[in-house]
Amino acid sequence: MNNYFSIQDIDSLSDWLKEAIEIKKKPLANKTLGKNKTIGLLFFNPSLRTRLSTHKAALNLGMHVIVMNFTGEGWSLEYEDGTIMDQGNSEHVKEAAQVVSQYCDVLAIRAFAKLKNREEDYREEVLNGFIKYASIPIINMESATGHPLQALTDAITITEYKKTNKPKVVLSWAPHPKALPQAVANSFVEMMQKMDANFVITHPKGFELDNKITKQVPIDYNQENALKDADFVYVKNWSSYVDYGKVVSNDFSWMMTKKKMELTNNGKFMHCLPVRRNVVVEDKVIDSENSIVIEQANNRTFAVQLVLKKILEKLQK
């Protein structure tokens, strides 16, 4: 693995999941692996879990961490080739990526979708720009269209909590006051197709994700029907892919409630966080014993630590 751009960079998911759970048992077992190695964390957008868990994982491996916020501390970059750069962007990613590669050993980057132009977002110009020009490994800390560290976390969490070999997992769309990217949903959908799971997506009409990602995954527009006998209920809002970036409906009847959870097979409630209580999910659900969102967030550290460990091992060769 050179980069961790998407979950397609995972060669053997079952091996990765085993190793992540080993790391969780002994997080300091590889304290010298990252000695004298520096990871640069580049944030083009706000972050809490990803920022702290990545920092912590790097420290667990003995690495140095340099954090750089482009909002406020830096400037905006140009990604197009051949542009006459007489507008707002002060530097081309060609230079930025090559230069930063000389100060760090690994880079991790967060750059959200702008939700203005679908083609532009799905082109992934920030991550792909850095991957193209950097000379060091790149880790995706949530890009325009994917959040593969979250999806790896989710796979670890489902593996820990599942009671059957092939659990039923439901991704259930939720209402939200703001237009959010499809990144978390996309990576989760990809991951569920890699795992041994009976996977269903449920959302109102108009919220269909990119069918190059959902492929053959069944979509049920009837939420209650979809939830029946679910072992895991993963709730998440996203804005429309078809009518790109729009909140085409904000039907609050799609909020996850205790009553709906009763349709499941004593299902576990999952969410990537941050979550808006009593909009996305009722207090009674997230505060119940079946909510595993805190442990899920805990696994963020071990997901990214596994990715970093694999990158460091390859660098040592």
Next chain:
Amino acid sequence: MNNYFSIQDIDSLSDWLKEAIEIKKKPLANKTLGKNKTIGLLFFNPSLRTRLSTHKAALNLGMHVIVMNFTGEGWSLEYEDGTIMDQGNSEHVKEAAQVVSQYCDVLAIRAFAKLKNREEDYREEVLNGFIKYASIPIINMESATGHPLQALTDAITITEYKKTNKPKVVLSWAPHPKALPQAVANSFVEMMQKMDANFVITHPKGFELDNKITKQVPIDYNQENALKDADFVYVKNWSSYVDYGKVVSNDFSWMMTKKKMELTNNGKFMHCLPVRRNVVVEDKVIDSENSIVIEQANNRTFAVQLVLKKILEKLQK
């Protein structure tokens, strides 16, 4: 001690002061105590002294430090229970505190008063929210109503400079162009009641602090009278507690001057900094030999290092 929320968390002030002065003599004596431990510094407001001194103290104890600015890098949190979170706040402190507890071993938090609503500020929802939901120790780096690291610093400084067992200490209100919180004054008043001191507060009418904090401390509305024979003059602005958050008067005759200092017993001038020169205090006072503000700021490191040391020692048990 589980948390350092207020100076009520100090079990034996005299022991603490002795230990702080020992730490100051040999700041690196406990360099391995914090090994593999991480402190998260969460800032909801700007900081200079607190930020740097806390970072430095943690390094002196061998800890890792992760700094997180919620302004700019993060988002705003919800603190009320049962809210329908369809407005500006993206995450509830319930999740934030539990999650962050999994990435760090100790948390230190700065969250100023908003000065809009007295009940809300004095409820200390940010600090109390984190204390309620976090599973790790919390340190107050200045909250809505208290600044106990500053008060501990002040106690160390007075201990170092006092020439008698029971010095006369005067807290003297000062004018200021902006409305400032009562936090520093409150914690100082609490601390002076714990120390062996002849303590007086002087301010214009309308600036009375919360009488649950001032209790029996004498208040003298005549500044010159209060200053007579003072060994320490602690100058600080605060906005009104009664007419909450208002600058009910900005009487520049309350500025500390050389002439007024002549009324004291060759008194030392103290201020927590930052200070507005020639508004709060005349140049001639802060630049005089009797000004101990720089040494006072130096003691910030040893105050917070003592708190951290006590927390780490308890974590080791």
Next chain:
Amino acid sequence: MNNYFSIQDIDSLSDWLKEAIEIKKKPLANKTLGKNKTIGLLFFNPSLRTRLSTHKAALNLGMHVIVMNFTGEGWSLEYEDGTIMDQGNSEHVKEAAQVVSQYCDVLAIRAFAKLKNREEDYREEVLNGFIKYASIPIINMESATGHPLQALTDAITITEYKKTNKPKVVLSWAPHPKALPQAVANSFVEMMQKMDANFVITHPKGFELDNKITKQVPIDYNQENALKDADFVYVKNWSSYVDYGKVVSNDFSWMMTKKKMELTNNGKFMHCLPVRRNVVVEDKVIDSENSIVIEQANNRTFAVQLVLKKILEKLQK
């Protein structure tokens, strides 16, 4: 050397250049020199290369690094003596510099020109304020009128690439949509007068730099003439010194092009970055084999590491 404020603080340039190239070969050779020492990086303006390379160099020397952004995390400082501080500035540099000196062992500061008032900028009140009041060494990470770490980098780069003892070096002004400071140009001009080089400056009329800095350096208003037989072409925009801070002309015919580079002696293209492509320089030039901007940026680490090493060695005495 107490501070690295300008290139006048370099005692023997030839020795420094030799040592920098040694550091580049073995960047971790002095990994214990900075043990238990902390550098504070104070940013009053955005930074990418300087921020990361200084952080990295400090880590290479085993130092701790504390980063402080005054925009957002801190507040604005007062630099004038005797001011009545009832306006926007919350703290005087007298206190800030003395206090920060107590938490760090070395300070590095970035504070750009405001380009409003020439006398004010050339007085260098931020850097000089800190140098006056701090009790620890200060490093200039680009001030109002100079960027001596960049100039040292440039000298290292020219030394590595030069094919003759006295290469021809041309500083060529470039157009830019925004008014930029003279800092990089000033320090480069000073450095070229210290090096053994045949140095020429070329720019449109009205962009003359301070003649106390350019002294006897020839200025050629004919760019093509100046470029003839150049071994190194250093391209940079700056706003007017005479009509201070103004973009008195934005003649895009001054952009560096492939056709112009053909006039040189197979000259190397240099720029401090960030650079606006197809405004300052044509893609064909910066993407050519003769462009050494990436290696130039790489040398930023070794320039600042040399400065830090010299400061640490002096602190140890």
